[in-house]
Each structure stands twice: as C-alpha cells, then as structure tokens.
Amino acid sequence: MSAQKDRWVSSLVFLLFCACSIPRSGSASLQQEPSPQHYFSGLEAGKASLAFFTPSVSPGAQPFLEQIESSAEALQDYGISVVKVNCPKEDVSRYCGKENALRKAFLFRGHRLIREFPTDALFDVNSIVSNVLFALLFNEVKYVETLADLENIENVLKGKSNMVFAYVPATGTAEHRAVMEAAFVYGTIHQFVLTTEAALLKATSLDDPDVSSAWLLFCHCQQATEPGQPCRRTALAQPLTLLNIHRHLKLMGAPLVTEVAEDPEKISTVHLQLGLPLVFILSQKETYEADRRTAEFVAWQLLGKAGVALLSRDLVDLNILHRSNVALKTPDEGMPIQYLVLEDTDEVVTLVENKNKVKQIQEDEQEEEEDEDEKENNNQDIQDDQVVEAVARDKKRELPLEQILVLTEENFHSSLSEAARTVVLFYASWEAVSLAVLRSYCEVAAHLKGTPGVLLSQVNCWDWPGLCSQENVTQFPTMRIYREGQQSVTYGGMWGAEELSSFILLSQVSCPLKLATVDEAEGYLRGEFPSELSSQHHTSLLGVFSTATSKAREAFEEAGNILSGHIRMGMYFEDDALALSQKYSVYPPALLLARSGGRSVEGIALSKHSLQDMVQMIRYQLLDIFPEITVPNLPQYLQLGKPFLILFSAGDISQVESKEMLKLAKGRPQQEFVACWLNLKKTPVGYGILRTYFSTTPSLPVLLWVNLHVGGQVFKFPSEQSITEMNILSWLQKLQAGLEIPSSTLSEEDWKPPLPAYNFLQMMEHSVPQLSPHPGDTPAQHPPKGPGGDTAGGDSASREEPSQESTAEEGASPGRGLRGTAPRMAARDKQGKRHSEL
C-alpha cells in the first residue's frame, strides 16, 4: 500500500515539474532586488512574479514577510518568483513612495500588474499560494455564486469537456490551495469551478452536506448531450488534499471499462496502482453486449472506488468454473484473484465496498493490535516466581551430590536393606520447589557426612514414575525415612537444611525411646542420653507410665510415631516410675517436659488418652510461653488463632523487657493472645513488616498488637511509655474498649493472578476465516501454493486454505489419474455407467 502511495506521489511531483515553465533558479528561493528599477527592468514577458517593496532600512521584519518568504519555494514550483524589492530612501515611485503600497504585495505577469494583495489576505503559506494561483488562473478557474451560473457553465461544457466543481468554505484555506494547485495542472483539461457559497453546495448535493468542510465533484459533461439533464457527478469521498484530488482526477480520466484479453493475474490498471481493487466482469462472445452494459453500469456505481474490466473468456484460457461471472483482484500483492458467482450487480458493489471497509478496519485494528501487543507484552513472559527464577539462575552450579545415593527402580529395595535408616528424597528434576529442596538436601548431606547408620539417597520421579507411584509419592518433593522392619516416616516440616538435619538425626533413635533405668531417664531429661542426640538441643518429653496405665502408653507410643523426628520422646514404665514422677510432683501417667536450654522440668498429668488429644496436647505443650518468633516457628503460633502481642527488637531483648513480658504472658494461663518477640537481627524480614505497617522503621524496640485473624488492625504501644506489665495491661484495656486508633490494617486483598495469560481463544477465533460466498467453489480457484508461502507465524487465512483444498481433493480424486491419461475414454466411461457401492 505504501509503495503504491509513493509511486503516485512521485508521479504527481513529476507532473508538477513538467508543468513548471521555468526551472528552479538557484537555491535561494527569495530574490532580492536592490531597487524598483532593477526589478522592473528584469521582468520577462509571461513570467509571473510576486513582489513586495520595503524601505531599505526596515523598522523590523513584518510578520507577513516571513510568511511570504516561506511560500516562495512553493510558488516557485509554479514558475512564480517571489521578489523583495528594496526601496531606496529617496524613491517616491508608485510602489515605493506610498505608505500603503508598502503593506501590499503585487502580482505581475510580465510587466502587467495582475493583482495587488493586501497583507491581511496573505496570512500563511496556504493563503498566499491559493490566492496567487487563483489570481493567475482566472480563466481556468471560474468562480460562481449562483446555481444559474453553474448550470450555464455546465451547459456550455456539455459534449466538450468535463468539469471539476469544488466548494470550499473560505478562500485562502488549505483546501482552496489544493484545488488551485490541481487546477494549475489540470486546468487545461477540465474546467474548474469554485464556489464558497454554502447555498450552492446544498443545491448541488442530494443529502444535507456539511458546509464546514470542502467538497469536490467531478462532473462528466463530456459525455452528456442532453441539454436539460445535469452532468453525471462523482464526488471525491476523501478529504480535499492535492494528492486525493490528483488521484480522483486520474481515476475519472481512466477509461470507464477496460477491455481485457489476457491473464487477469498479469493485468495492472491505474486502479490497482492507486491501491483500489479491480473487478472483472467475465464475458463470453455470446453475451458480450449484455456483459458490456453490465460492466458499464457497475463501473458507474464503482467509479472512484474500484476499476472495472471486461474479460472475455474466449480469449483467455482460464482454469475456473463455468459458472463464475465476476472476479475480484485486490491491490495487495500475493493475494490470489477471487472468482465468484454473483447474481446481481448490487452484490458486486457491496462486495467492493465491504472489501474496502474490511481493509480499513483491518488497518485500524493492526494499529490497535500493535498497541495492545505493546501493552500485553508487559512482562507476561518474564518469570515472577521467585523460587523458579532462583532455581533457574542456579542451574549452572553443579550440586555436590556425591554424598547422596541415587536410587532407581532396580536398586531401590536392595539399597533400603543395606543401611539401618535410609533417607529418601523423592523429587522431580524439572520441578523448581523440588530442586530448591534438593539444594538444602545437599547441605544436609555435607553436614551429616560420616554420621553412622544414616544413608541419604534420592529418587528422581521423572526418571522412575513407577517407583514413585508405588511408594505413593503424590507430591514433589517428599522426604521419607525408611527403617528396617518399620513403617516409613514421611517428613512434614520446613524444607530448610537445619530442619531436615535435625529431623534425620532425631529419627535415629526410636520415638518414643524406651528407657530402662531411672538413671537413663534422668540423663534423658538432662539431654545427655542417648549420646547420639546429646549435641541436639531439643525439648525432651518423657512419658512416665505405671504398667497399669497401658492405654495411655499405647496412645503415647502412637503419638511418638506421628511426632517422630520433630521432638525427642522418651518413655519410662519400670516399677519405680511412680518414684520418678513424684520427684516432679505428678502421678503416672504423666509427661515430664525438659525444655531445651531451660533447667527446670515440668510435670504434666495425662488426663486424656486418645491419640488425637495426646498429639495435640504434646504440640501445645511444646509451645513457649513467650517465644521468639522466627520464620520456621510462626505457623505453630498462628495455628492458635489468637492476636499477637509482639515486641520487635533490634537484637536480643533486654532483661527488663523480657521479664515484664514473661510476667504478662504467665499472668494469664488461658491467654487470649500470643505474647512474643521478634529479633530483627535473626529475622531481618521483620523490617519488611515494620515498613509495611509504618512505611518507615519506628524506633526500636516497638511493641505491637496485631489482630492477625480478625480485622487485621495493628496497634502500636506508645513509645513514650516504658514496657512494663502494668502499662501494657492498661493499654490493652484501652484497645479492647476501642479507645486506640490502629496504626495500620493488614491488607485484605485477594491473591489474584499477577499478570494476564495469553488469550489464545481470542486469537484462534480471530483466525477463523469469513465464509466465502460460495464455499464450494473456492478450492479449485486457489493457485498452487509455494512451499515458502506457508509460514508458521503467517496469517491464519493462508493457513486455512490448504484444508479446503484437501477436502476438494478427496471429493474429486476418484479415477482422476486414469482419466488424465485417457481423457476421451474416461469421459465415455462416465457416461456409460454409474458407480455402485463396493
């Protein structure tokens, strides 16, 4: 399309050059003349020039002079020179002497003054060019004011030449200039008529025209002979620009119907060159006259929109259907000619108009789509999953997997029997979370290197799906500890190296561990027994049972299976169990709890004996009263479903604060909140929390009340008050009474998709081609496609076509080959019989 535009722009420029009677003179477009004498002596007959006179000592450039200077180049294209004449001081001639002459421009042809222009008529380049040309083309462009004038001109022209009738809302406008420039070129061929009368415009057009915009009609008066009838008119549908007028006149000048006797593929007419479609009316000798009339009728309807050609089929060997009567060739290169069977001339017109409309829409859409593409390209294809991206960035690093045994379907079972305990990590080598865990697992392997009785191994479920499903691994990753002769234990904790190591180490001893003597039991509570675990700082839990209380013991043992690897659990049920428990002032069945780091041992009487209660109770007992909240332990405290009273501290909290908080926490046995603290040094993400709450980090330490579960309000303990039990309690009362204003509220936002997906459904639906008017006919008309024509990214229409071809192929194929070799025979054969079913 753009190439075509270029083509005819250049042809127009060429035309204009030819029209120029005088070649450009030098590079300076504005001539200077030292004096009026000089100027007038240099004037040549027949040559037009626009002159303005200025005093040699100018008081400063007048604004209109700038405009005149810039229009000089445009006027030069029409052979009009623009001259600035300096008036000597003493000169009192006609042009220099009078004061008001200095505010005018003068148009001369030769020595003759044609027109003087007041400077206010020359306000810009358009007005200068249009007015000057208007003056020069006085004969070529008739100005009319009434309908009668117009009709007179029309009548005079009939049978002689055509008329171009233009309406412009005002002279001196861009449209006026375009009409005048066109008249300069075509004035000798067509009669130009101009008006600025809105009434005249209304009288000449059928429907209510917009008087504020220019209008151009081409009146075909040359062919009109009847005096009473007005000439046929073809309006210019595009805005009035020189290019559009040129194009329009060119189209009007082209023959109404072109007669064609060659391959339509090879034909090119002015219409195609100008980017318009060409309609072929397929004719035969017998119907030639009728076809010609049809073609002319259609051509009049399509004038300015499409070209019409009359193609005689007798002269051209076309491989098309007999029924086809119309063909459409579009200017787009590479588009095959469409052959159609149409019934009505209206269909032809609609077809062309729709084509143009569709094209317009497509062009608009393409622009829109480009915009959309840009919009949609907003990082949709950029990874925003931190785990996936981190693993992807780490994939080049070789993992230290030497310590980890690779298990396969073949060696899985044999390997399990080799070590007392085999830790197996089931993962999928393509899955990011698995690979992240595998990295931690490598750290564990390095850490546990040399630990006796522990074998670390891995199974890649991408390699061995059968093994994984047989082991009932449904999620990646899964870590399991297989112990000889016992049920395997599946890990259910955080996927950090530390947590994994501790789980593996704790799993070394059975859970619960049967203790044989009181000494062992005491050692166990001190964390000294068994020696394998002495390096581990874990809370120790000892169940003390008298033999009679076997139901509680069974539940405890089962709880041990569930909690295995997460805590140390011991069990003592010898005869002196009573003595042991009484030491901690409880009676069996009871739990003795020795917290890691703490000295004291708590005794807890066991009242409920169901497994569920037992597990829940143990879990609850393991929670601290005033814990330090960390990334791994937060979920345990969140599960309590209570608000948090949390002290953010830059490092360890001071003894005083700790004591006060502990007092507060212990004071209420059935707390309605979780009192805790956070060490920002250890859990730096706390800074992120504070910044979300306060946008800046407040002075530390800061005590906050966070309603994590209901409402999400965050309250800040006044920083001017010291953190004491009393102060906090009274603050909490105020909170409860609703007297405090929350500092922040947790976001309630849902977790929506971070970015849109590719809308393939829409893309696919866009690609479904419009059904052609006669789908059955189309396949045979497609020219064979070159292999290069199909591209994967190509437009979908071209991708659709081959399927149609193939269906036609199937329908037409039976017996074709034989017939191709023996056409006469086969034709007779066909007449001779009908096919029967096999």
Next chain:
Amino acid sequence: MAPAVCGTLLGLALYAGSLCATFLYHDYCVIGAGPAGLQAAYFLQRAGRDYIVFERSHSPGSFFALYPRHRKLISINKQYTGKSNSEFNLRHDWNSLLSHDRRLLFRRYSRDFFPNADAMVRYLEDFASLLKLQVQYNTAIIHVTLEKNEQAWNGHYFILTDQDRKNYKCSCLLVAAGMWVPNVVNFPGSEYVEGYETVSINPEDFAGQTVLILGRGNSAFETAENILGVTNFIHMVSRSRVRLSWATHYVGDLRAINNGLLDTYQLKSLDGLLEGDLEDLAIVKDKKGKLHITLRFYLENRNVSAGIDSITLPQDELDNFATRAPYDRVIRCLGWKFDFSVYNRSLRMMPGKGNIKKYPQIKPSYESRGTRGLFVLGTASHSVDFRKSAGGFIHGFRYTTRAVHRLLENRHHGVPWPSAVYPITQLTNSIIKRVNEASGLYQMFSVLADIILLRENATAFEYLEEYPTGILAELEMQTGRKARSGLFVIIMEYGRNFSGADKDVFYYNRAVGEAQHAWQSNFLHPVIYYYKHLPTEREMRLRPPDWPLPRPDAIHHIVEDFLTDWTAPNAHILPLRRFLENCLSTDLRNFFAELCFLFAFTHQKLPPSCQQGYMRMQGLVGSQELQHHAVQAGLLQDYTHTDFLGDRPPDSHDGSQERLMRDQGIAVRPLQHLVNAKDEL
C-alpha cells in the same frame, strides 16, 4: 432288547442335549485373544472379575501368526530413548501391552526396530500365560444372540454359541475379534486376482514378471517392497491418492519403511502408481495367459463369452493408454473388514457409514450403537478415530481398552474412575508431569484426555487420567466423579491444518518457538481446555468442525517442542501457570518461607502456596544461594544488609519488594529476548 437300547441311546442323547442347553455363565465374555482381547482380560483379571476369553485358534494372536505376510511389523520397537521413565518410553514402544509385569515389555522379545511378527506371537503367548489369563482356546464363536432378562445388567444376556454348539451366557460382551475378513472387489475378471492372504511371498516366484497390485495401503506396499527388485515392473492402482503417514500424522497411512515403490515411480524406474476406481475395472486374460486391463464399460456392451479378440481394450481407441501393457499377475491388497456375520440381527451390529463401513458402528464410549453392554475393543473399534489417532493399533487401543474397563468398573461394580486429589498448588505440576510422560495422551491424541475436576473454591482438584473425550458430557455418570466447580481437559493436538495427504510438512518456519504464538503450533503439543461447567451433549454435538471439544471458556496451548520436553520454566511452565491462575483467579506462584512469613504479618489472606505449604509448617526455606539469586532477580529483598540504622525512609531498594507485594510487574531483564529460543535447527 433293541428298543431298549434305542431308548437308552435316546436318553443319552436327550441328556447330552440338556447339557448343551445349560449355559456356562461369566460376567464378561471376550471374543478374541489378540492384543485387545488379552489387554481386556488383563484388566478384568486385575480387578478380580469373572471373565473368559474365547479364542478360535489354539494360541493367542492367530492373526499375527499369518499376517503381515512378509512378517515385518511396522510398529516401532524403540530400544533406547535416553530416558528411564517407563511411561515415557511406552510412547515409543508400539507393541507392548499394558501390564505391571516388566518382563512383558516388547523390547525383551525383539531387538529389531521393526520386529518380526513371530515375536508378536511369542509375546502374546507369554502375555496370556505369565499373567495366567483365562483364555479358552479352540473356541470359535459362530453365533451371538440376546436373551432378554430384566435382572441382567443390561436388560439382557448375551448367548454365545461356539463351533461345537456349546452355549455361553454373559452379562457383558467385549468384542475384540479384530478385522480379518479380506476386502474383496468383484469385477469382470476378478477371478484372475490373487489375494494378499495367499499370494506367494517368495520373490523368486515373481522374477521377470509384470505385476499389478490393487490397493494402496501398507499391505500393498509391503507386497510391492518384497518383489520390487525382481519384477519387470509393478503398477499399483487404487481409488485414492497415496497418503503418507508422515504427512497425515496417522500411523495407518503409508509408512516410510514400505515406500520403495514411490521412489522407483518418481525416478521413472518403470514402477508406477495410478488412481482409478476398481469398480470400473475389468481384467481379461489372453491366450498366453497375460492379463489385460480394460474397463467394465466395454464388457457390458459385448458378448462376454466371445474371445479376447472381440473385446475392446482401451488402447484400441487410445493408443497411449497408461496400463496397456499386459500383466502376469494381479494381486489384491485391499485390507480387512469386521466379521458381521456371527451377530444375530437383534444385536443390530451395523457397519459404519462412508469410509468407516468396514467397522461396526460404536459410540465414543466404544459401546455398540445397537446393543447395550456390547463393547468393541481393539482394531475393530477404530471407527472412533479412523485416520486421526492410533485407536486401531496396539499402541492406541491398549489405552482405550483400559478406558472401557474403567467405564465398566464404574457402571457394574460401583468402582469410580480412579482419581487422585491434590492441593491446588500442585496443579501446574500435575499437568506438566502428565504432558511430559503420559503415553495414552500422546498416542491417543485428541481422543483420550486427562480431566481435572476442581473442588469448591479451587483449593484442591481431582485428577482423572485418559478419559475418552467423546463422552465428556457424560463424565459424571460414566466416572462416578462430580464436576461441580469447573474442569480442565488436557489433550494433545497437532496443528489444525498441518496434517494431510497433500500437505507440505517440511516448509520453512513450520515450528513455533515463542510461547505467545503457541496456538499456532503444528506438531503434537499439549492443549488445555477450561470449562466453567461440564459441556452438555448438545454442546458436544455442536462443537466446531475439526475441534475435538466444544468451545471452552479459555484455552491454552503449550508451545510445541522439538524434544517433546515441556519442562522449560519460561517457555512452557510460566505461560501454563498464568493460564491456570487466570482461570482460577488466584496466584499460583511459589514463595520462600521468608516471604510467606512477611505475608502472614501483612496480609489477611495468603497465596495458596503459603497457605498450603508454609502455614502447614512445610515452608520452603531455600538455601543461601537461592535466596541470593532471588534477591538478584529482584524477586526477594535482602533485609540483612539494609536498615540496621533504623529510621531510613524506604529507598529505591524497596521498589522490587513493594512491586512484588502489589502483584505487579517485576524488574525487566534486558536479556530476556535473547533467551527465547526456537527449536528448529
């Protein structure tokens, strides 16, 4: 005495007669111990069902004992794929049946890429015996009829009669009898035509002969291949143009292994291909025993009894008629059809219409259109996907047989379709796992689909494997599973206009590399359809032509991959995740524990991965290196090095973090566009 003896004899006869009248009953009867029959028997056996397989011959796979005549199977038997994934490897093992027994993999029976048919016979024998399948040999079912009974599963029993007039009664009949009746064309002179079934396979018998082969399937080309080197020339005539399997992507079309004749034809080495309707053909034998091709048209106008001389040959009128040279032999290789003759009319076993008339009419559930409780398995069930997928071949029907078994388990034994329930965080993973290894989806592309049924609030989903797409609308009834909150259907597809007999499948830029153009992928690739509601029967019927499923609410194509390895994080998994996220309206990203911790303190709701991982104490802590990478990618903030000083206003460093929390875009990495690689080499 004599009458008494007679009476006794009569009594014996009566006794014998009444014996015959008592039926041997089984819940399931399977006709045929070929691959499909044995496959069905395997699943019935594993499920502990009461079943019997009837086999006409003395051993399983009797068809393979005879065919293919030249003994070379054209189903590939790939020894090595570079992968140990057994499910994936089945994609390239077209001969094995499904079983838990790893001894029963076909590569243990033959090392040939295109194995000998004898290996198949041995394999099937072992399959039946190692798995102890209930096969009754030497039992040819010669008649099948119905016995109405309201108590019966399907309102009737199937009564089978064997060659010894012995009757068997079954509740459910699985027809795995294959296609063994040769297709025969009758035309004047067809008595001179030899059949594929009996034609000599010794090339020497063809030395110096001129041969015409009728038919254009693999058996025709197989026959030609065998004698290509010794004949004068071979002509092959058939109604349709040659369909090359590598262009149609249909394994039943002409395989490259047999296409030597195409080579010699196109290189003008005397052999040739012709299109023509065999119905129009006539063959006349001259005095020397040579066979001449003429048209039936000529014969109809003549007195047939008159000698060869009186018959017009095409070359009499058209002296350059293509097949004017006389032939020494004409061989018919026109394939097989289903044996309809044993089924009583009441069973309404009807041939299909058009190009599937050699198959019995069945529904997409493989149940006969005429009789409830009668299922067609194996090659004879190929009408469901004829010229599309692999349902007519072992590597396809081993999966459709399993699907039928699962349908039956649900219908008759209340065992719902096997499924697994996962948390929603595993959604992307489940799909990626299946599309990368599943063999049933891959072989039976567009016919079998994995179905994901979403649970309320999209927190969990149920995964069903290899369900027939044709009966999607009946899913709840057929599987016993509920589709209340929408579903995903995962299938594999070729590009819509890529395959065809006349298509150029080697054109430049045939492969799509960018994920955003995935919908234009040509080669087999996974496609995921999302429906808010289970499509209805009507929607299934009115689906667009060429679409295996009705218009979904959303669709996703995973871009085709040169290695069929769809595990690339950015090109495959990321766009899939975005699609799933947008269907479910949630955020399916993974987060490290630290970020979940932050979210727990700053958001009232948590993203699914934090909720189902971290909050259940299974957070992903992430090693130092990974945390570092995430920080570098701008997807995680490192708090350790910032903000020890306290009141520092949020600086530029916060930017990425805040953006992440607002669920907005992430820092653009300029090299991204360089990373997108096309698979085409």
